[in-house]
Amino acid sequence: MTDIEDINASDCCGNGCANCVLDVKVKHSKVCDKTGKTNVLLQYTYFRLLEKKPHSDGDSAVWEFHFKSAQAEIGETEYILDLSPGYHLMLRTPYATAAQGCVENEVEMKRKYLLRPYSPYWWDVEKMEFKILVNLKYHGPMTAVLRNLQNDNEVEFRGPIGKFEFTPDNKGDNVILIINQGVAIAATIPIIENILKNDEDLTRIVHLSCFENINHIYFRKEINDFQKYWNYKAHIYVAHELCEDCKPLSACSHLCKNFRNKLKYKEPIQPGRLDDMELNKVLATYGNDVPHLQVVLAGTGNFQQHFKDLLSCDSYGINKNNIYLL
């Protein structure tokens, strides 16, 4: 099996990813070094869909997809699946199986394969399995492929692609600020778990999540579980929560009784957008007590750029090199 470094222009999905496969280097796998095995993901390889199910009762458009490597299925023992928190995989499918009618982009029409990136939120190295969260709300070609994918169908993935680097902090100097939007929270879950499960890592996590409304909060249970850790603090913003009583006001406020009734015990959910004022308020609680602040942004390109510009402006003064776009 060759290395993912064997890439050319046709390996780029053309979606303007912050970490384009053409610009990032292969992440060296320490697990492979240790085990003497090869990362099954280094070249496009088939994965079988084990299961797909809706992520929650409240949102029928967002589904969890669970894949297993075909190599694992035939009992191959020379491979493992090595992924890193904050990295994504590229899904490719021949245009013959993609919904041709949906492809309007000329560059894509000339290609043999349709390519789209997805960010695993869970994986098992030995079993060579992973899960992704997919928003099936859009009317694009890969959404159509995934919507029609049935259990036991196979598709090809390759990776891991990204450049997020993280060093555990055993002194308690570091804060990691994670800001995410919609399903892009999936990419941040392994980053958070990686810190929280390491008792020697004293990094404090400030996790700001933006969703449409309460029914569209993803990983709600996980966020509530993370809140039990001393070094994790979540704030959830729902921009468009609207109950019958608040219709004349266009959105529920924190005073709305119906809004408060939808929250579980001590849930850090508030109505409204995450804006400059709110960001200032959250960061002010850390005062000057943060020798090192690292920022992770996950969401659409516009969302990431907005927060990158804001945080690197004079009033926040965060060094652009410390801001990672997933």
Ligand SMILES: Cc1cc2nc3c(=O)[nH]c(=O)nc-3n(C[C@H](O)[C@H](O)[C@H](O)COP(=O)(O)OP(=O)(O)OC[C@H]3O[C@@H](n4cnc5c(N)ncnc54)[C@H](O)[C@@H]3O)c2cc1C
């Ligand atoms: C690094 C990276 C990781 C990603 N990880 C995931 C993931 O884990 N799960 C997931 O569901 N998607 C993820 N995406 C988006 C995904 O790659 C596809 O773009 C998406 O599934 C739609 O593909 P498509 O071919 O159906 O439509 P496209 O041709 O890509 O898009 C169709 C239309 O829908 C809009 N659109 C698509 N996705 C969004 C969105 N999230 N928010 C707003 N508008 C959108 C596009 O702007 C376009 O107008 C990721 C994107 C990037 C860059």
